[in-house]
Amino acid sequence: MPDNVLHLADVTMQFGGVVAVNNLSLEVNRGEIVALIGPNGAGKTTAFNVATGVYAPTNGRVSFNGETIVSNFPQGKMKKMYAGENRGKYTDVVRKTPDVITKLGIARTFQNIRLFKNLTVFENVLIAKHMNMKAGLFLSTCMINYKEEREMRRQSTELLEIVGLAELRSEISGSLPYGQQRRLEIARALATEPSLLLLDEPAAGMNPQETNDLTSFIYQLRDDFHLTIFMIEHHMNLVMEISDRIYVLDFGKLIAAGTPSEVQNNQRVIDAYLGVAEDGE
Amino acid sequence: MMSMKPRTKHILSIALAAAVIAMLLYLDSNKAQYSYSIAILERSAIYAVVAVSMNLLTGFTGLFSLGQAGFMAIGAYTVGILTIPVEARPNVYYINGIAEPLANVNLPFWAALILGGLMAALVGGLIGIPVLRLKSDYLAIATLGFSEIIRALIAAPQLDRITNGSYGLKSIPAFSSILQVFGIAALCILIMILVINSSYGRAFKAIREDETAAEAMGINLFKHKSMSFVISCFFTGISGGLLAVFMRSIDSKTFQVNLTYDILLIVVLGGLGSITGSVLASFLMTAGREWLRFFDVPLVIGGFSVPLFRNGFRMVIFSLILMAVVLYYRKGLMGNKEFSWDGILRFFYRIAGRLRRKTPGNGGEANA
Ligand SMILES: Nc1ncnc2c1ncn2[C@@H]1O[C@H](COP(=O)(O)OP(=O)(O)O)[C@@H](O)[C@H]1O
Ligand SMILES: [Mg+2]
Numbered sequence: 001m002p003d004n005v006l007h008l009a010d011v012t013m014q015f016g017g018v019v020a021v022n023n024l025s026l027e028v029n030r031g032e033i034v035a036l037i038g039p040n041g042a043g044k045t046t047a048f049n050v051a052t053g054v055y056a057p058t059n060g061r062v063s064f065n066g067e068t069i070v071s072n073f074p075q076g077k078m079k080k081m082y083a084g085e086n087r088g089k090y091t092d093v094v095r096k097t098p099d100v101i102t103k104l105g106i107a108r109t110f111q112n113i114r115l116f117k118n119l120t121v122f123e124n125v126l127i128a129k130h131m132n133m134k135a136g137l138f139l140s141t142c143m144i145n146y147k148e149e150r151e152m153r154r155q156s157t158e159l160l161e162i163v164g165l166a167e168l169r170s171e172i173s174g175s176l177p178y179g180q181q182r183r184l185e186i187a188r189a190l191a192t193e194p195s196l197l198l199l200d201e202p203a204a205g206m207n208p209q210e211t212n213d214l215t216s217f218i219y220q221l222r223d224d225f226h227l228t229i230f231m232i233e234h235h236m237n238l239v240m241e242i243s244d245r246i247y248v249l250d251f252g253k254l255i256a257a258g259t260p261s262e263v264q265n266n267q268r269v270i271d272a273y274l275g276v277a278e279d280g281e
Numbered sequence: 282m283m284s285m286k287p288r289t290k291h292i293l294s295i296a297l298a299a300a301v302i303a304m305l306l307y308l309d310s311n312k313a314q315y316s317y318s319i320a321i322l323e324r325s326a327i328y329a330v331v332a333v334s335m336n337l338l339t340g341f342t343g344l345f346s347l348g349q350a351g352f353m354a355i356g357a358y359t360v361g362i363l364t365i366p367v368e369a370r371p372n373v374y375y376i377n378g379i380a381e382p383l384a385n386v387n388l389p390f391w392a393a394l395i396l397g398g399l400m401a402a403l404v405g406g407l408i409g410i411p412v413l414r415l416k417s418d419y420l421a422i423a424t425l426g427f428s429e430i431i432r433a434l435i436a437a438p439q440l441d442r443i444t445n446g447s448y449g450l451k452s453i454p455a456f457s458s459i460l461q462v463f464g465i466a467a468l469c470i471l472i473m474i475l476v477i478n479s480s481y482g483r484a485f486k487a488i489r490e491d492e493t494a495a496e497a498m499g500i501n502l503f504k505h506k507s508m509s510f511v512i513s514c515f516f517t518g519i520s521g522g523l524l525a526v527f528m529r530s531i532d533s534k535t536f537q538v539n540l541t542y543d544i545l546l547i548v549v550l551g552g553l554g555s556i557t558g559s560v561l562a563s564f565l566m567t568a569g570r571e572w573l574r575f576f577d578v579p580l581v582i583g584g585f586s587v588p589l590f591r592n593g594f595r596m597v598i599f600s601l602i603l604m605a606v607v608l609y610y611r612k613g614l615m616g617n618k619e620f621s622w623d624g625i626l627r628f629f630y631r632i633a634g635r636l637r638r639k640t641p642g643n644g645g646e647a648n649a
Contacts, residue, residue, distance in 0.1 A: 052497065054493065054497075097501075097502075098493075098496040099496050099497075099498075099501045099502070102496075102497060102498065102499040107497075108497055110493075110494065110497075114491050114493060115490075115491075115494070116486065116491060116495075118490060119483075119486060119490060123483060126480075126483060127483050127484060127486075127487045127495075127498055128498040128499070129480075130480045130483060130484045130487075130499070130500060131499030131500060132499075133480055135480075137479070137481050137508060140479040140480050140481055141472065141475045141476050141479050141481070142475070143475070143479070152480070188498065191498075192498060192499050
């Protein structure tokens with residue numbers, strides 16, 4: 001049996017009348033690189049947001065390493081409005097907040113880069129080390145925990161070296177070029193010491209060279225940090241090369257799943273997405 | 282670029298601190314002569330504490346509270362009630378008397394001041410926690426409303442025997458010297474700087490920058506927002522206690538919303554996210570207000586009475602200056618930067634550069 005890390009079960013996310021994610025079930029296994037693809041507005045980012053606790057789904061369950069982290073069913077106004085399936089299958093409400101989910105070991109990056117823009121590159125990474133700190137406010141204010149602080153700084157420096165941003169540590173993060181901002185966001189996510197890394201369009205805005213480098217970078221991350229990687233990406237070359245398995249979403253619904261070659265040859269996927277994507281680019 | 286050696290900077294900093302202490306010692310030994318300046322400086326130092334505490338919350342955590350006057354009132358009344366000498370109390374509470382349990386309680390100034398801060402922090406926690414758990418956008422409204430409720434409570438007849446109602450408190454023992462005020466203010470600001478520079482302070486800044494990202498980095502928003510708010514309330518309470526001792530007599534009108542707006546102006550003028558900006562602006566605003574008194578007295582030049590110079594005109598001028606600063610220095614005096622000797626150096630180079638360019642025959646024009 002494969003070692004299940006992330007499991008979405010019948011997840012439906014409805015915003016008012018819009019069903020952004022419709023009865024999505026998928027799983028990501030330990031050590032895999034899995035991609036989630038589909039046209040713009042298909043609900044990919046929303047699926048990430050549900051898995052990380054940003055939105056409570058309207059119906060369905062998310063588990064991480066076998067533990068339910070998010071679970072909900074249509075309630076209140078949604079009781080009447082609910083347009084999805086599997087009504088009545090879920091009856092418990094579990095709502096872990098994003099910070100708790102991060103502490104459990106899921107880290108993420110954002111499609112529309114969300115760095116702490118006015119802070120330095122180094123501070124961005126250092127802040128992600130805060131959550132594992134043992135010292136309380138008092139010890140930290142009086143600098144009694146200087147050993148711990150020094151260790152946090154050492155680890156942050158090390159991460160910057162790994163992603164190749166060590167020379168830029170004192171730069172204001174918002175002033176970096178796009179590609180480097182994306183790398184910094186990954187370094188910041190790694191600083192939380194995750195076991196599962198969610199990347200939302202890591203190659204968006206990168207030039208061809210940077211996109212190329214990204215492939216080996218992601219392999220390196222998986223191996224060096226023993227990560228499982230779940231990513232949303234539009235660059236088909238990258239996706240087909242790197243992914244162990246691919247899920248395809250269209251209008252919130254899963255339309256295909258399988259290995260890159262299976263997905264590439266799936267007529268529904270070609271009609272809904274791949275044909276369009278190739279025309280578009 | 283332009284920068285000094287660390288050694289030079291240290292020497293300059295020590296020299297600056299020594300100059301300030303020498304000036305304070307000098308003023309203190311000539312109290313009678315400089316009582317007016319001393320009063321301005323003391324008030325400035327007290328405002329600096331509350332301004333930095335507001336900046337901690339607004340400039341560093343991105344939360345907005347308008348309860349400063351209310352939390353200062355809590356600190357001020359705690360200090361007032363607990364430090365008025367027992368013999369002076371019959372005179373203070375001459376109408377309704379003082380509540381039995383309080384009649385003989387008298388704390389040293391230090392203890393009362395810390396208790397004032399703790400009271401403000403406690404009340405802040407009680408108000409802040411439900412608001413911060415739901416929607417922190419409502420913090421400003423909730424604290425503004427609270428601030429007015431506190432004022433009403435202080436003046437309420439039911440509490441006459443504790444707060445002395447609308448008669449207010451008087452005979453609060455004064456500071457021993459200006460050094461005491463500056464010492465306490467410096468200590469408070471130092472502690473807040475240490476908080477901001479700690480890992481918790483970085484978490485506050487992360488929340489200010491981007492709540493969603495901060496939460497995704499494992500930062501518990503509610504916990505850290507509450508922390509920042511309660512710390513801010515504590516120091517606001519302390520500054521209220523200091524204000525009570527400075528003024529020696531207080532009543533509920535001392536803590537009107539205007540006081541909060543004054544502090545807000547100081548913080549905005551100094552620069553959101555700049556501690557040195559807040560401190561600098563506290564002194565400039567407080568002193569500026571006094572310098573402008575010139576406009577409040579009728580001015581007669583050679584028998585001709587200049588129009589507009591009358592009571593209240595100073596506030597018009599003051600408002601105009603504020604408007605100009607807000608329009609042209611939108612980020613405040615310091616932006617979100619801190620004072621640094623390198624900054625001073627660059628500032629003078631810039632001015633020198635500008636002067637050189639303006640002077641013809643220097644080759645500057647040709648280059649431009
Ligand atoms: N917070 C929200 N409120 C309302 N609608 C939303 C919200 N977030 C996403 N949506 C809608 O959900 C759909 C899917 O969006 P998204 O998940 O961002 O797509 P993708 O990442 O696949 O491009 C879109 O129609 C979008 O408008
Ligand atoms: Mg998206």
